[in-house]
Amino acid sequence: MEVHFTEEVERLRLGAGAEFHGEGILAITKALLQSGVAYVGGYQGAPVSHLLDVMVQAEPYLRELGVHVEACSNEASAAAMLGASLHYPVRGAVTWKSIVGTNVAADALSNLSSPGVLGGALIVSGEDYGEGASVIQERTHAYACKSTMLLLDPRPELDAMVRMVEHGFAMSEASNMPAILQLRVRACHVRGSFVAKDNVAPKISALHPLAEPAPFQYAKLAHPPVIFGHEKLKVEQRIPAAQAYIAAHRLNETMPGARADAGIIVQGGLYNSLVRALQNLGLADAFGNSQIPLLVLNVTYPIVPQEVGAFCAGKRGVLVLEEGTPEYIEKDILVALHRLDIQTPLHGKALMAAHGEYNVEVLARGLLRFCDEVLPGAASAAGHEWLSANDRRRAAVAARLGAPLPVRPPTFCVGCPERPVFSALKLAQQNVGRVHVAADIGCHAFATFEPFSSGHSILGYGMSLASRAGVSPLMRRRALSVMGDGGFWHNGLLTGVQSALFNGDDAVLLIMKNGYTSATGAQDILSTPDDAAKAEAVDKQQSLVHKNQTIEDTLKGMGVGWMRTVDNYDVTAMRRTLEEAFTTDFAALKVIIAEGECQLERQRRMKPWIASLLKRGERVVRVRYGVDEDVCTGDHACIRLSGCPTLTLKDNPDPLKLDPVATVIDGCVGCGLCGSNAHAASLCPSFYRAEVIRNPRWHERLLDGLRGAVRRALQGA
Numbered sequence: 258m259e260v261h262f263t264e265e266v267e268r269l270r271l272g273a274g275a276e277f278h279g280e281g282i283l284a285i286t287k288a289l290l291q292s293g294v295a296y297v298g299g300y301q302g303a304p305v306s307h308l309l310d311v312m313v314q315a316e317p318y319l320r321e322l323g324v325h326v327e328a329c330s331n332e333a334s335a336a337a338m339l340g341a342s343l344h345y346p347v348r349g350a351v352t353w354k355s356i357v358g359t360n361v362a363a364d365a366l367s368n369l370s371s372p373g374v375l376g377g378a379l380i381v382s383g384e385d386y387g388e389g390a391s392v393i394q395e396r397t398h399a400y401a402c403k404s405t406m407l408l409l410d411p412r413p414e415l416d417a418m419v420r421m422v423e424h425g426f427a428m429s430e431a432s433n434m435p436a437i438l439q440l441r442v443r444a445c446h447v448r449g450s451f452v453a454k455d456n457v458a459p460k461i462s463a464l465h466p467l468a469e470p471a472p473f474q475y476a477k478l479a480h481p482p483v484i485f486g487h488e489k490l491k492v493e494q495r496i497p498a499a500q501a502y503i504a505a506h507r508l509n510e511t512m513p514g515a516r517a518d519a520g521i522i523v524q525g526g527l528y529n530s531l532v533r534a535l536q537n538l539g540l541a542d543a544f545g546n547s548q549i550p551l552l553v554l555n556v557t558y559p560i561v562p563q564e565v566g567a568f569c570a571g572k573r574g575v576l577v578l579e580e581g582t583p584e585y586i587e588k589d590i591l592v593a594l595h596r597l598d599i600q601t602p603l604h605g606k607a608l609m610a611a612h613g614e615y616n617v618e619v620l621a622r623g624l625l626r627f628c629d630e631v632l633p634g635a636a637s638a639a640g641h642e643w644l645s646a647n648d649r650r651r652a653a654v655a656a657r658l659g660a661p662l663p664v665r666p667p668t669f670c671v672g673c674p675e676r677p678v679f680s681a682l683k684l685a686q687q688n689v690g691r692v693h694v695a696a697d698i699g700c701h702a703f704a705t706f707e708p709f710s711s712g713h714s715i716l717g718y719g720m721s722l723a724s725r726a727g728v729s730p731l732m733r734r735r736a737l738s739v740m741g742d743g744g745f746w747h748n749g750l751l752t753g754v755q756s757a758l759f760n761g762d763d764a765v766l767l768i769m770k771n772g773y774t775s776a777t778g779a780q781d782i783l784s785t786p787d788d789a790a791k792a793e794a795v796d797k798q799q800s801l802v803h804k805n806q807t808i809e810d811t812l813k814g815m816g817v818g819w820m821r822t823v824d825n826y827d828v829t830a831m832r833r834t835l836e837e838a839f840t841t842d843f844a845a846l847k848v849i850i851a852e853g854e855c856q857l858e859r860q861r862r863m864k865p866w867i868a869s870l871l872k873r874g875e876r877v878v879r880v881r882y883g884v885d886e887d888v889c890t891g892d893h894a895c896i897r898l899s900g901c902p903t904l905t906l907k908d909n910p911d912p913l914k915l916d917p918v919a920t921v922i923d924g925c926v927g928c929g930l931c932g933s934n935a936h937a938a939s940l941c942p943s944f945y946r947a948e949v950i951r952n953p954r955w956h957e958r959l960l961d962g963l964r965g966a967v968r969r970a971l972q973g974a
């Protein structure tokens with residue numbers, strides 16, 4: 258990847274007593290090293306990509322410590338990596354985005370949790386839930402319950418998060434349960450500081466390898482008959498051991514308040530938002546001291562019944578703040594109170610929103626309902642007025658617009674190589690008819706938005722080809738599966754390609770070969786051009802992805818008999834290839850490799866290179882496209898075919914024409930799609946290609962002077 262984390266890597270080296278400043282996710286990364294982790298792996302995904310990206314770039318330093326780092330091919334391989342902690346007293350950490358990553362990892366997690374771990378095993382899970390989330394709204398909590406894993410949900414404050422990493426490993430060892438450390442988007446990006454400790458080199462590592470493997474132990478396998486014993490161990494030993502650890506180390510925090518007859522039990526990750534909501538309602542001071550006592554659950558599974566009982570006993574009512582559904586924690590607490598015969602009324606989802614993120618306003622509205630039930634009059638008049646003002650403001654905006662604000666969907670980057678492919682698909686469908694499009698996870702999923710609106714289903718990362726297996730036989734026309742190279746290596750090769758070849762499916766697979774897992778931050782994959790290829794590239798303005806043929810070689814080796822490689826930006830060639838794939842007599846798997854390097858990575862590589870040329874006073878050419886406003890007819894067919902954010906509208910300069918004309922604004926990176934689309938779709942000839950030359954040569958200056966003189970003469974005439 259072209260992004261460098263030099264500063265972050267330096268911060269990982271901080272020793273005892275030094276002050277660490279930075280984001281939550283980097284604090285967690287440092288905490289892993291302070292905890293003596295021996296191996297780290299994972300599959301990138303927001304909001305935890307940073308952990309693995311930094312670890313991969315810190316590899317030389319990690320080697321000094323003896324810590325092994327592995328960029329896994331998917332979450333299943335990351336979870337399986339934790340198998341090292343089954344037999345050996347080594348601490349391991351892996352990371353991924355949940356819930357989707359946990360779904361992929363589920364098989365290995367079950368097989369790990371059943372025998373239980375000897376060394377501490379920690380899964381740093383990015384809980385992509387709530388506003389701005391990009392995955393299905395489900396909760397990791399279910400996995401912790403069903404597989405008997407610890408679930409940590411630390412208060413988003415760097416000290417607390419670091420402490421929970423250290424305890425997460427220790428508790429995992431004390432209970433033999435793997436631990437999940439759940440981090441919301443806000444927790445990953447919260448900024449703060451903590452006093453660092455020295456990093457701890459693991460006792461067993463590549464620097465200090467074991468002389469012999471562990472003795473054979475059937476009980477370490479997740480096989481019958483030992484699985485029955487594992488279940489017994491989970492209930493009778495592991496959960497009680499975890500509960501004893503949580504209580505002994507006071508991992509859950511009790512915070513007193515003046516209104517002792519009420520209480521709030523909150524997931525640790527929601528603490529900051531809760532305090533802000535309490536402040537807005539006049540129920541907490543500027544330092545976050547709440548009038549209502551709080552029990553902050555930094556461990557949400559398992560619950561410690563005695564701890565919950567002691568907090569609730571004698572109160573007139575307790576509110577449980579638990580984001581999302583189902584209400585696992587609320588039900589656990591209800592059962593605990595029932596078994597302890599504590600009659601305190603428990604309020605939860607009945608007063609709170611049943612779904613969606615608990616942001617400050619949602620929490621405040623729920624707190625008001627709780628106060629009405631348990632603490633009438635406790636909330637301040639200012640708090641009521643704040644919420645009423647929000648309602649009035651929204652109503653006023655809606656009244657002025659006459660409709661809700663239109664949503665602004667995300668889209669491809671300017672110049673993205675995947676946009677032209679969907680322009681071509683639009684044109685191809687005009688000729689062959691509409692086709693079923695099995696979409697996938699990745700940047701190409703932006704094509705599900707306007708102006709392409711392409712994609713009937715997304716069934717998982719790398720699953721598009723597999724997901725059309727049941728659809729193809731139902732269709733007169735061939736279905737199209739779109740997959741990125743990231744998805745291809747993550748799951749698509751085996752789940753889709755192998756199955757389609759084995760079953761002799763008549764299918765069309767389009768692989769976006771942009772060279773990286775771009776949607777997760779442009780991490781390298783097996784088919785990324787290597788540094789040598791990048792260094793060798795004479796003209797750095799060209800796409801580099803053709804320099805790595807691993808995907809093509811793999812497909813050939815598996816027996817794919819119809820494969821075409823097309824330059825993405827050649828819309829006509831792409832349209833023709835798609836049409837051929839949809840209509841050819843070849844009735845087995847057809848693969849189109851759409852070749853075009855991720856524009857974001859390309860720009861990251863080019864910018865320093867161009868800056869260095871300019872610094873040396875060398876000639877630099879920047880291609881720009883433009884629209885001749887006198888020629889533009891104002892029908893906007895180009896915009897409907899492109900969707901590029903820099904191809905937009907402006908007022909028509911002709912006072913006799915009402916329709917706005919198309920225009921290209923300054924962000925254009927000169928990808929060429931505008932020109933290619935104009936040719937492929939026979940659009941009006943309003944597009945022009947311009948070259949902006951910096952540090953021109955003497956003959957270019959001379960030519961420009963001559964042209965200017967002629968222009969001025971003609972204008973004068």
Ligand code: SF4
Pocket residue numbers: 668669670672673674675700771775776855856857858
């Ligand atoms: S990150 Fe790369 S592949 Fe993704 S939308 Fe941007 S340019 Fe396209």
Ligand code: SF4
Pocket residue numbers: 671672881882899901902903904921924925926927928929930931932
């Ligand atoms: S050439 Fe057209 S599609 Fe490409 S970046 Fe410029 S305006 Fe966008």
